[in-house]
Structures are given as C-alpha cells and as structure tokens.
Amino acid sequence: xTYPLLPALLDTLLPGDGADWPAAGAHGVAARxxxxxxxxxxxxxxxxxxxxxLPADFESRPPEDRETLLRRIDADDPDxxxxxxxxxxxxxxxxxxxxDVIERLTGYENRPPQPLGYDLPPFDESLLDAVKARxxxxxxxxxx
Amino acid sequence: MTESADIAIxxxxxAGLAFAWKVAAPGLKVVVLEAGxxxxxxxxxxxxxxxxxxxxxxYNANPNIRQGPADYPVDDSDSDIRPAIFSAVGGSTVRxxxxxxxxxxxxxRTASLDGxxxxxxxxxxxxxxxxxxxxxxxxxAGLAGDPGNPPRAPRPCPPLPLCPATRxxxxxxxxxxxxWWPSDAAIRxxxxxxxxxxxxxxxCGVGCPRxxxxxxxxxxxxxxxxxxxxVRAGATVTGLTVKGGAVTGLRYADAGGAxxxxxxxxVLAGNALGTARLLHGTLDHPLLGKGxxxxxxxxxxxxxxxxxxxxxxxxxxxxxxxxxxxTDTARGFTRGFQMxxxxxxxxxxxxxxxxxxxxxxxxxxxxxxxxGFGRSLSLTVTCDDLAEDGNRIEMHPTRxxxxxxxxxxxxxxxxxxxxxxxxxxxxxxGEALCAxxxxxxxxxxxxxxAGFHLMGTARMGTDAAKSLADPHGRVHGLVNxxxxxxxxxxxxxxxxxxxxxxxxxxxxxxxxxxRLGLVRKETA
Numbered sequence: 001x002t003y004p005l006l007p008a009l010l011d012t013l014l015p016g017d018g019a020d021w022p023a024a025g026a027h028g029v030a031a032r033x034x035x036x037x038x039x040x041x042x043x044x045x046x047x048x049x050x051x052x053x054l055p056a057d058f059e060s061r062p063p064e065d066r067e068t069l070l071r072r073i074d075a076d077d078p079d080x081x082x083x084x085x086x087x088x089x090x091x092x093x094x095x096x097x098x099x100d101v102i103e104r105l106t107g108y109e110n111r112p113p114q115p116l117g118y119d120l121p122p123f124d125e126s127l128l129d130a131v132k133a134r135x136x137x138x139x140x141x142x143x144x
Numbered sequence: 145m146t147e148s149a150d151i152a153i154x155x156x157x158x159a160g161l162a163f164a165w166k167v168a169a170p171g172l173k174v175v176v177l178e179a180g181x182x183x184x185x186x187x188x189x190x191x192x193x194x195x196x197x198x199x200x201x202x203y204n205a206n207p208n209i210r211q212g213p214a215d216y217p218v219d220d221s222d223s224d225i226r227p228a229i230f231s232a233v234g235g236s237t238v239r240x241x242x243x244x245x246x247x248x249x250x251x252x253r254t255a256s257l258d259g260x261x262x263x264x265x266x267x268x269x270x271x272x273x274x275x276x277x278x279x280x281x282x283x284x285a286g287l288a289g290d291p292g293n294p295p296r297a298p299r300p301c302p303p304l305p306l307c308p309a310t311r312x313x314x315x316x317x318x319x320x321x322x323x324w325w326p327s328d329a330a331i332r333x334x335x336x337x338x339x340x341x342x343x344x345x346x347x348c349g350v351g352c353p354r355x356x357x358x359x360x361x362x363x364x365x366x367x368x369x370x371x372x373x374x375v376r377a378g379a380t381v382t383g384l385t386v387k388g389g390a391v392t393g394l395r396y397a398d399a400g401g402a403x404x405x406x407x408x409x410x411v412l413a414g415n416a417l418g419t420a421r422l423l424h425g426t427l428d429h430p431l432l433g434k435g436x437x438x439x440x441x442x443x444x445x446x447x448x449x450x451x452x453x454x455x456x457x458x459x460x461x462x463x464x465x466x467x468x469x470x471t472d473t474a475r476g477f478t479r480g481f482q483m484x485x486x487x488x489x490x491x492x493x494x495x496x497x498x499x500x501x502x503x504x505x506x507x508x509x510x511x512x513x514x515x516g517f518g519r520s521l522s523l524t525v526t527c528d529d530l531a532e533d534g535n536r537i538e539m540h541p542t543r544x545x546x547x548x549x550x551x552x553x554x555x556x557x558x559x560x561x562x563x564x565x566x567x568x569x570x571x572x573x574g575e576a577l578c579a580x581x582x583x584x585x586x587x588x589x590x591x592x593x594a595g596f597h598l599m600g601t602a603r604m605g606t607d608a609a610k611s612l613a614d615p616h617g618r619v620h621g622l623v624n625x626x627x628x629x630x631x632x633x634x635x636x637x638x639x640x641x642x643x644x645x646x647x648x649x650x651x652x653x654x655x656x657x658x659r660l661g662l663v664r665k666e667t668a
Contacts, residue, residue: 094196094492112190
C-alpha cells in the first residue's frame with residue numbers, strides 16, 4: 001500500500017537531529033515500516049487509521065504543528081498509536097544506515113550479536129572481599 | 145490395537161526432559177509428548193541483523209501475541225501479569241535468560257519460620273543432591289562461597305564475567321554494605337564438547353547458537369534419547385483416560401490425527417497452565433488451580449553519564465543481591481525479594497523502552513536515545529509471592545482452543561504483602577543504582593510481561609485434603625498420575641524456579657524408578 005503522507009508522519013515521529021541522525025521519512029524507511037506494520041497484529045489497521053486522521057496539508061505544516069496534531073491523535077487512541085510508533089521504530093532501528101550512525105556514535109557495531117559476541121575480562125574474585133567479610137546472611141532451618 | 149508406553153510424560157520442557165532422562169531404564173518405554181517443535185538454536189536469530197524483531201514475533205514470550213502453531217490462548221483479562229511461556233522441545237528454557245539460583249532453606253519452611261504460607265513436605269536438604277546433579281547436567285556457572293546461600297558443591301563452570309556497568313553496580317552494593325554475588329547461570333563460561341563458552345553476545349532469550357546457554361533440549365534431550373527415551377514433537381495431549389482410581393492412558397493429536405496411548409504411568413510437566421488444563425475434568429479437588437503464585441517484578445533502571453557499553457554480556461546473568469531476601473518484619477512485609485541486574489539492550493529494544501516505557505517520539509527522541517543507549521543498567525525487584533486466596537487458574541466456561549481443550553484463565557492480582565515489598569524494593573534498587581553512580585532513575589513498578597513463573601496450582605503435601613500431590617508429585621487418589629512441574633510448589637521463593645522444579649523432577653524420577661523396581665546404577 002502506498003501512503004503519500006507516510007514519509008511526513010515518519011519525519012514527525014523520528015525527525016532526527018539535523019546532524020547525525022537522519023529523519024526517518026526523508027531517509028526512506030516508509031516502505032519497510034509499512035511491511036513491518038503488516039506483520040504485527042493490528043498493525044496495518046492502526047497505520048491506515050492514523051494516516052486517515054491526518055489533514056491533507058499535513059506534510060506542508062511546520063514541524064511543531066505536525067507534532068501537536070499527532071499528540072492529539074495519540075491521545076484519542078493510545079494503543080492504536082503505539083502500534084504505529086512501534087512499526088516506525090522497528091523500521092528505523094533496523095535500517096543499515098541508521099545502524100552505521102549508532103556504531104559511529106556509540107561503538108555498537110553494525111553487525112548481529114553472533115557469531116562474534118563481545119570480549120569481557122574474566123570474573124575477578126577479589127571484588128567479593130567485602131561481601132565475604134560480612135559472613136553468612138542466609139537463615140538456617142532446623143532439619144526434622 | 146492401542147499403542148502402549150510404560151511412562152508417558154506430557155511436556156518436553158525443563159521438568160519433562162529432566163524427568164525422562166532420569167527415569168529411563170533398559171526395557172522401559174518412555175515417551176515424551178510435546179506440543180511444540182524442536183528449535184535449531186544453531187541458527188538462532190542472534191545471527192541475524194533483525195534479531196530484535198524476532199523478540200516481538202516468533203520469540204515473543206506472550207503466547208497470545210506469538211500465536212504459534214503449538215500455542216494455545218490464555219485469557220489474561222483478569223490478571224495483573226501476562227503469561228510468558230514458550231511451546232517447543234525445551235519448553236520455556238528455549239526463550240529464557242538462564243538465571244539459575246536455588247531456593248533457600250527458609251523458602252521451604254515459611255509457615256514455621258514466618259507464619260505465612262505453608263511448609264513444604266520436603267526440605268532444601270532433601271533436594272540438594274538433585275540440585276547438584278542438575279547443575280552438572282545444565283553446566284551451571286557460578287562461584288562457591290556465597291554468604292547468601294548454604295554451602296554447596298562447586299559449580300561445573302567458573303562465574304560469568306562482569307562488564308563495566310555491573311562492576312560499577314557491585315561497587316555500589318559495597319558502598320551500601322549490601323550483599324551481592326555473581327549470578328548462578330545455566331550458561332557455560334568454559335567450553336566442553338559441543339557446547340562452546342559464552343561469548344557475551346547478550347540476547348540469550350532468542351536461543352544460543354553456541355549452545356553455551358543451556359536449555360532443557362541442549363542439556364537433556366540427547367542424553368535422554370541415548371537412554372531410549374522417545375520424544376514426539378508436535379503432539380498435543382488432549383485428555384487423560386481414568387478408570388477406577390488410575391489413569392489408563394491419554395489421547396493426543398498430531399499431524400497424523402488423533403491417537404490413544406495406553407500408559408502404566410503418566411507424568412504431567414506442561415507448566416502450571418498446561419497441567420491445570422489436563423487435570424481439569426480428570427481430578428475433582430477443591431484446591432485444583434488455587435493458590436497461584438507468580439513473581440511480581442518491578443524494574444528500576446539507572447542511567448549513567450558515561451558510555452558503559454552496557455549491552456555486553458548475558459542480559460540476565462551477571463550479579464544479584466539477596467540482601468533483603470529473609471524476613472525482617474520491621475520492613476512492613478513478610479518474606480523478601482531479590483535484586484537481579486539486567487544489562488542494557490539492543491538499539492531497537494532500547495527505543496521501544498526496554499524494561500520500561502518507549503522513548504518519546506518527536507524531537508526529543510534522538511537525544512533521549514543517545515543519552516540512554518549503552519548507559520543503562522537495571523535491577524529487578526523479584527518478590528517472594530504468597531499464595532493469595534483469589535489467585536488461580538480456571539478454565540474458561542465456553543472458549544476452546546483448536547483441539548477443543550478449554551482456554552485457561554489466569555486470574556491474578558498482586559497481593560498486599562507483595563505490593564509493600566515492591567515499594568520497599570524499588571526504593572532499595574534506586575539507592576543501589578545511585579550508589580553505583582547512576583544520575584537518573586526510572587521505575588517500572590510492575591512488569592506486566594513477567595508471567596514466566598507460574599507456581600502452586602497443584603501443590604504437594606502429605607494431607608490429601610490440603611494438597612493435590614504427595615512429596616514425589618504423585619497425585620492423591622490417582623495412583624499412577626504424577627505432576628513434576630512448578631504446579632507442585634508450595635511456596636514461590638524470590639528467585640527463578642527452574643533449578644528447583646528440575647531438582648523435584650529428578651528426585652521424583654528416582655522415586656518412580658524405585659517404586660517400579662527399576663534401579664539405575666548412578667544416583668543423584
């Protein structure tokens with residue numbers, strides 16, 4: 001399904017920061033969001049309903065107005081709107097270019113957790129010296 | 145001609161597979177019937193870029209959302225906590241974090257010690273040998289010497305590592321003078337055979353392609369098959385047949401249709417919901433389904449100013465504090481709670497709120513993500529729940545699943561004692577995170593999705609009027625029907641029940657072997 005206002009909706013939900021983070025609609029995640037919404041219970045219906053509630057000139061309105069409008073729609077039916085937000089986040093945060101941004105800003109590598117995993121040093125038992133020094137804190141129970 | 149088995153076990157999860165392995169003996173036909181299918185964890189979603197989406201869909205813990213082929217609906221409209229169960233060979237351990245603590249001795253004696261709940265007909269000491277055996281089978285990682293628990297045999301693996309975030313939390317506990325200890329975990333920290341060592345990838349809940357994280361299938365399935373146990377996947381047990389105070393067999397459905405299986409012994413291990421469904425209509429006991437206990441859980445999250453890369457390491461297995469585990473009536477409640485560290489999550493899960501509310505959409509979103517991702521650490525407050533009068537599992541009067549079985553109703557409200565405990569615990573968890581250096585604290589006062597521990601709806605005891613099963617899980621009044629899952633629990637404790645329910649299953653299997661005159665050489 002093609003929704004003309006979906007990029008503007010996405011740009012309002014995830015506008016980025018004008019520097020590192022791209023705006024979701026301009027970045028082009030609309031089609032993937034539509035797909036992911038369709039894969040969730042009630043997702044497509046929620047997306048269609050929210051888009052239907054938008055005025056025809058939504059795209060041309062200032063960002064503050066668009067945000068105010070969406071907050072009103074959110075308040076009308078929070079569960080429905082939450083499905084749309086989830087689909088938007090799903091599409092945005094699994095986008096390879098967005099993951100590149102995350103890697104650059106945080107060091108979280110743009111790869112699956114496996115097979116590489118992450119290195120951590122072995123457990124250092126000396127960290128427990130203070131805990132051990134306190135002695136047992138469990139309650140003994142007389143056995144029958 | 146009707147097929148027959150010596151022992152039929154319903155459910156190939158944590159309890160069912162452990163029981164099957166232990167009870168198996170030469171010449172004995174042991175059949176495990178499992179509604180779910182095997183899961184090839186070597187191809188787990190953590191190998192894919194979209195692994196976080198799997199947590200919302202096919203690995204969603206809630207069967208009402210997941211709606212897989214083996215799932216049955218659960219009516220949770222009258223419950224504060226939603227169900228979190230998984231249908232597969234391996235059961236819910238396929239979907240778990242592998243935190244692997246034992247109950248304490250006092251958990252078995254709450255009536256004698258604290259005047260609440262009931263005493264178990266068995267003690268910690270009674271179970272200890274089977275806890276040890278299960279530790280060896282699951283390959284538990286951990287460290288001896290915990291002052292919060294009785295002395296015990298060394299774990300098969302050394303403890304899992306801390307990360308910078310959990311090291312900081314440990315120092316916070318030290319500053320407060322509170323107990324902490326590295327988690328017992330059913331996760332290999334060292335390699336052994338086909339199981340590699342954990343490589344700290346994080347999302348244990350989508351299965352482990354290294355088989356470092358144990359699940360019942362990884363730990364017990366091959367060993368059980370080697371002893372001749374047959375596991376039938378995709379087989380949903382739809383009813384038991386009873387004649388004259390004994391079970392004569394069961395009915396099950398699979399892709400080939402409906403089947404009858406005559407059985408000398410039937411063992412239920414389908415978790416409290418599945419077991420209650422089968423006992424319903426079989427057993428007429430006023431306590432059936434009553435006294436449901438869960439683990440009401442609050443989650444307190446701290447945000448740190450510096451980048452801790454807190455996504456590294458098993459998400460639920462790093463360290464715990466049991467400082468407030470035992471009763472201190474000055475706190476205003478009876479019994480206690482555990483605090484368990486939860487590491488940071490992946491980017492998408494962070495945006496969706498992780499353990500709390502989703503990050504705000506709009507212009508505030510990008511800054512909020514940057515401030516939170518890799519800088520968060522959470523503590524659960526997991527309460528020892530008392531068996532409240534009204535909390536129960538019932539069968540829906542009209543709703544049926546695809547097999548015609550009644551849809552179970554989860555009826556559960558957090559009790560007053562647990563509410564007081566949660567409030568107290570959230571304050572302590574916040575203190576601990578502040579002591580660790582967190583600058584911003586957020587609180588989820590009750591995790592609605594924490595319905596993973598369902599206990600006490602067919603509790604064990606010696607008095608048939610006050611319990612459903614005997615101390616070995618044999619149902620009173622039905623000589624060859626046993627229950628070995630957490631349905632038989634008498635109290636909930638404040639920790640994951642899996643090691644305890646597996647120890648009970650192993651002990652019950654040994655008792656059944658002895659009763660049937662079958663003696664295997666090795667014992668617990």
